[in-house]
Amino acid sequence: MSAPPAQANGHALAIPKVLCPEKLSPDGLALLRKTLEVDEKKGLSPKELMSIIAKYDALLVRSETKVTADVLKAAKKLKVVARAGVGVDNVDVPAATKLGIVVVNSPSGNIQAAAEHTIALLMSMARHVPDSSSSVKAGNWQRSKFVGVEVKGKVLAIVGLGKVGLIVARMARGLGMTVIASDPYASESVAAAANVTLVPSLAELLPQCDFLTIHTPMLASTRGMMSTTELNQLKKGARVLNVARGGIIDEVALLEALESGHLAGAAIDVFTSEPPTKAEPGSALAKLIQHPNIVCTPHLGASTVEAQENVSIDVCEQVLQILQGDLPRSAVNAPIILPAEYKTLQPFVRLVEKMGSLYTQHFSQGHRAQDGKHQGSNQQRTTFDLIYEGELAGMSSTKPLFAALIKGLTSPITDTESSSFNVNIVNAEMVAKERGIFVNEQKSRDPVMQAYSSLVTLIARPPSRRPSLSRPTSSHNNKGPTTTALTATSNKPDRPERQHIISGYCSDTTPYISRLDGFATSFVPDGTLLICHNYDSPGKIGVVGSILGREAVNINFMSVAPASYKSSSSSNSSSGGATGGEGPPALVTAVEAAIAGDVPGGRATPTPKEATEALMILGVDREVRGEVVDELIGTGGVLSVSSVVL
Structure with a gap:
């Protein structure tokens, strides 16, 4: 049962309304429903979102809903946009900031899931798990076609030694891999505690590795950071992974490196345009996802039951905090106050x-x-x-x-x-x-x-x-x-x-x-x-x-x-x-x-x-x-x- 609305000057205040246009774990939404009115309207088109957003105080999204400047301008009552996940590139943060709308995310709710998915893709790519499974289901038994490589003794290079990168490093060490990393902001003591060797530049890092994984945010400085020049610096037969943000690896350059045989494989969970299945036929993206040496997943880095519960509860708690006049834990566009x-x-x-x-x-x-x-x-x-x-x-x-x-x-x-x-x-x-x-x-x-x-x-x-x-x-x-x-x-x-x-x-x-x-x-x-x-x-x-x-x-x-x-x-x-x-x-x-x-x-x-x-x-x-x-x-x-x- 919802709590009664507050009273002001003898009149009942309107109960704040929250819009959730994407699937979100019910655990977090249950927290909101105790005191707020929650509308779940999945599959809204941009036009439909624009037409109804004016009556809502909070907007809960994952990665599919595009919260543009036009949407924010139409949101006359909106106080907070909550992104159930890490990246906020689907939210126009500068426009929200100008309008005084807080943008929050959940930077730690899915880090374990993202790290585990990285290791899962690494192993799947090394042992041809997806293709061999499809082959058996098709009635074939071709063992010699799917000979893989062991990861023990191989060198894993990590670009971005943050929370996800550190967990990946520890897991890889447990598999017997040597781990090196490049991150200008990484602590040497933290890296040493995880048995990771820091390398000062990409130019020194790339030629050493057998596997390369990216764990950086999408910024102007990281967009396309792995282009033709960088991919060519990898040793022949190296394999690359991206479970971070689409566009950090140049997809055209990646396709060329796979087709030339310079790279032995790639495992990609995120794309510049999602879903990539809607890419124009004949485009680089359409060719990339069909390449035999690539393992693709549909942005599953945070798709575990536990991660969905964690991020849902996290962002819903922050929505409550903001609507009650407090500061959130993870505001993207507001200072952190103790x-x-x-x-x-x-x-x-x-x-x-x-x-x-x-x-x-x-x-x-x-x-x-x-x-x-x-x-x-x-x-x-x-x-x-x-x-x-x-x-x-x-x-x-x-x-x-x-x-x-x-x-x-x-x-x-x-x-x-x-x-x-x-x-x-x-x-x-x-x-x-x-x-x-x-x-x-x-x-x-x-x-x-x-x-x-x-x-x-x-x-x-x-x-x-x-x-x-x-x-x-x-x-x-x-x-x-x-x-x-x-x-x-x-x-x-x-x-x-x-x-x-x-x-x-x-x-x-x-x-x-x-x-x-x-x-x-x-x-x-x-x-x-x-x-x-x-x-x-x-x-x-x-x-x-x-x-x-x-x-x-x-x-x-x-x-x-x-x-x-x-x-x-x-x-x-x-x-x-x-x-x-x-x-x-x-x-x-x-x-x-x-x-x-x-x-x-x-x-x-x-x-x-x-x-x-x-x-x-x-x-x-x-x-x-x-x-x-x-x-x-x-x-x-x-x-x-x-x-x-x-």
Whole structure:
């Protein structure tokens, strides 16, 4: 029985839908069916896939379905493409990355199966097993026709000593073979432990071997890497295998080497075009699969019961993780984050996204002021400092926080541009680059405050104060920053502008904003907020509350933020937010002190006039009409009002 859908604002959320257009082991699909809706629609044509993909949140494929850029563009809700296997050459990964769609695979679920199939093909080729079996079934008994060779004492060369290559090496050693390998990234100690001799180049490797097997991914550098030149470097009578990806061995060159008698045989499980049986008659591929000295199998490297179960469970677990907001184990187009660190970062991901959205809505998009004008920055800021203090500075990767900031900065704009726009850890750097956003991430291990472990500060710099784009190197406590330097272009404004500052922290898993420019505060950035900049004098809270009450706008919480760096007083009604005496106090840090010279007025200490000003942050239960905002400003003493939805 499926779990009931989650509730949000009193309404049931739609159950995420998963499309599986290919046969997949039921073990993994059973995991998904506990909480998701799974549609198995086998044999879809590209046109049929395009016509239905828009309603799905996840797509599960093996090797046959082509996930093209056009398919991905049509997938308005798609969050993840899961490839049940290793290779992802049937998925347009760059297009998925641009759209913020995570691509995952299962790099280890079928390695044993692929290695065993390699050895099976090697032995079948050496002893003519397929042809001799077919001969007997045809009623023949021709023992002398199928004399083979022993593999004991022969040299096996492996190109690509990864997980599959290592297992093949160990099995071959067990058969009494000498194993050599070429892999620029292979560890000498790992190779030595497997009794494999590393050879520095293909030119040295190829002439030594009796059997050659390929175990590399399909890349631009590996496509056609075994062409006429390389195959001719093999000794006469050598045999080659490919259980990796079709196209790594040039099929035309392989056919020529077999027809000339230079190669004694080949065993191929993967082809440039699958199925090869549909190749044009008379083509090199059609001739190759019919050659008497080749053993062919229909892409069976991962076709074992165990491998199918493993990859199915693996990718289905990752689909669940992504749809639940977590990071997968094997994302092809997203960074790997340690699980423990990701758990620690999660509350701050929400905080930083809220900080970015708060900046865009409150500072960048502006607010209504006493003169009736819409005030805000002269232009959208494109240069930001993101400062991590305390324990947060010790994280090995802060990419989720960077992605959260880009999402927060752009979502108030992009949400109105396209309902399908999705900024996340997959495409955040690309989005930042396209929009000219420069983020300088800095880390400080200085303790922020005894009661709290970490603080995040966002500084939006005026265009004239943008730091050098040659990867900033400022740091604190001699610990270098983590910097994402992306090209930003901006013109000098007509008048000088000050930087804007937002600070925040997390108490348990709840995010708090502790500072807006020079105003100390403590509130939870959630829901609809009214931010009133007013003179700090008696009666203001009552007047604002009276106007909102007359409009049937309920105040969920209120936080009064004085122009100070010490503390904030706040009051609270029934639901949520920081409360006077209950909410955590605003924080003061060395980094804040260092940048305090750019508070309103450009002074670290407020002047007597500024000291009489405050921010009133109100959490309300609905958006407030423009006429009501105008009335709030018209009461006197309220300098400006902005409405923010977080």
